Amino acid sequence: MARDVWNAGADVLIVQDMGLLELDLPPIQLHASTQTDIRTPEKARFLQDVGFSQIVLARELTLEQIRDIHGALDAERCKLEFFVHGALCVAYSGQCYISHAHTGRSANRGDCSQACRLPYHVTDAQGRFIAHDKHVLSMKDNNQSANLAALVDAGVRSFKIEGRYKDMGYVKNITAHYRKLLDELVEAREGSGRPLARASSGRATFTFTPDPDQNFNREFTDYFVNGRQDDIGAFDSPKNPGQAIGWVTRVGPNWVELECADTRTLLHNGDGLCYYDLQKELVGMAINRAEPAGKPGRWRVFPKDPVADFRDLRKGTQVNRNRDMSWVRVLEKKSSDRRIRVWAEFAETADGFSLALTDEDGHVGSAALPHVKEPVREAARNEASLREQLGRFGSTIFEPLDIRLRLSRPWFVPASLLNALRRDAVAALEATRAKAYQRPVRAAAVEPPVPYPEDTLSYLANVFNQKAHDFYRKHGVQVVDAAYESHEEEGEVSLMITKHCVR
Structure with a gap:
């Protein structure tokens, strides 16, 4: 299978099972999974020395521990990867067997039954309740938005976003959120003593403002990155509590009236609302229809389920929204664009014209076509037209950063010729980029074999x-x-x- 994956074009295998290293693998680069439980400099150094080029650290590490691990590695041989967003397991990855013990489904095989999201009773040695029917093993979701610069300075060079079972809206929103934060960090470090470079080409733009609170989450924590925190658990509910929007003012036979804290808040058909009942259990309320109810900020909503079935719903109950249909619709459409910047040079040749494109990585693609040279009368207008036509990169992956004209005098160049030159130059540049790409190299293991930190x-x-x-x-x-x-x-x-x- 490893060879099939390599032949299909994959660049990296993320490995938990060390038995793979004893097989005749293709020359594919190896990354150590977080399931290998990497918490110490000694373990990290060992994995580097047996041939791993990147290691995914345990989520529970502090900045100081990450720095210590980075200091034990050769940064040219092995890079650090760290989870920055998404669901958190209460156990160290690779060190939880509850799912297998209860159901036969192993978390180490990607088949966790998520026993940590269930409610439990906790008693002390005398049988007294410490927690009653609480989700005491359920963690809030990971969010390292405020710690990216510190993580970079600690040695992390790859940021991992947990996304199992997440929908497309989540993927779009969260990747855009971190893309913007990383771009801001790179730009802030330009010209400083600690400059950073992007690992990928191009710049991304978005048609929306990313907001992690809009997608499914159990509220957020930065876990142990800045040391032990008190408020890391989602003990009341493992569900998405959403964001508070207001409170109940009236309850009718088939409707509920709400007053929003922000009078600009708009509710929509299909929105998802929720509230906590008297037992602190989260109760969902899907909205079939929402309509204004008088003054701004007041709404009458008609739930899909019978109002009588909503326990403890009364005047004054705080209401949250955990699904905003206007947000969902925005992310159902094309919401981002990624372009690689190019410098374009349009020049005359002995028998016609040429166009050379140089991208931000230094790759060059060019094209030339013969054409009779005809002078024009309005030079300024002609130059503006040339630049406009040459800058139309349409649906390609490129965008012009600068367009230079190298002409002995203003010439008339038909749009059809410019379009053909641009099309051929883009194709040549894409071919050059593809040819220049080098798959990541498999690191050689240290010989003789290094000892494992334990016997x-x-x-x-x-x-x-x-x-x-x-x-x-x-x-x-x-x-x-x-x-x-x-x-x-x-x-x-x-x-x-x-x-x-x-x-």
């Missing part, structure tokens, strides 16, 4: 096959226990390793 591995190392066993033995591990999924552990074992304290 004994428990089931927590997730060794599930003979090849993985052979890998660790080759690197000096004397005792290699089988993975939990092998069902070889006797007696009770820890099913979850977490930095979060339930109490």
Whole structure:
């Protein structure tokens, strides 16, 4: 399968199972998954030395720990990747076995049943309730928007966004949000002693203003990046609470009247509202129809479900909105554009004209066509027309940064010739870019094989096959226990390793 993936054009394999390194792999670059539980400089250095070019760190690390890991690596050989947004597992990735124990579905195989999102009773040694029917293992969502500069300075060079089961609107919004933040950071560092360079070509523009609060989230936390925080859990509900918009003023037989805190707030048919009942459980209320109810900011909404079924809904209840149909409709359309800037040079040749395009990465594409040279009378008007025609890159991936004319005198050039030159030059530039692309190189492992930081591995190392066993033995591990999924552990074992304290 690895070779099929390579032949299909993939550049990188993200690896958890070290047994893969014992196979005859294609020359594909290897990245270490967060499932390999990378929390220490020693573990990170080992993974670098066995051939990983990038490692995805545990989400629970602090800035200081990230800096320490970065300091232990050769930045030219191995780069750091870190999760900056999305759902958080309460356990260290690769160190949770509750799903497999309860259902046979292994989180280490991408099939987690999300037991951490369920409600639990928690009691102390005397049987007294610490928490009753609370989602004590459910974390808020990760959001490192405020920490990007600090993470870059700590050594992170790749930012990972969790997106499993997320819809297209989420992908558009969150990637746009971080794209804009990173662009601002790069621009702020220009000309400074700590300049940054983009890893990709082009600039992205958007038809909307990104807002992470608009998509599904369990409210946000930056987790442990800035040290241990008190407010990291979504203990009342693992659902999306949305944003507060107002409160209930009246409840009718089949409608509910709301007053919005901001009189400019507009409600729409299909919006999703919600509120907390007296037991602090989140209750959803999908809106079939919404209509103004008198003064600005007051609305009468007709829910899809019977009003009588909404428990504890009364005057004064705070109402949130967790789906805004106007936002949904914006993101259903084309909402972004990414263009690579080019310098264009239009020149005369012995028998006609040429157009050369040089992109921001230094690639060049050019075209030339014969044409009879005819002088024009209105030079200024002709030059403006030439620049306008040459700058029409339409639906291509390019946009003009500068257009230079190298002509001995003003010539008449028909639009059809300019269009043909531009089309051929763009095709040549695209071909040059494709030819110049080099797939990431597979890093060579250090020889002789470096020792693993420990000489004994428990089931927590997730060794599930003979090849993985052979890998660790080759690197000096004397005792290699089988993975939990092998069902070889006797007696009770820890099913979850977490930095979060339930109490």
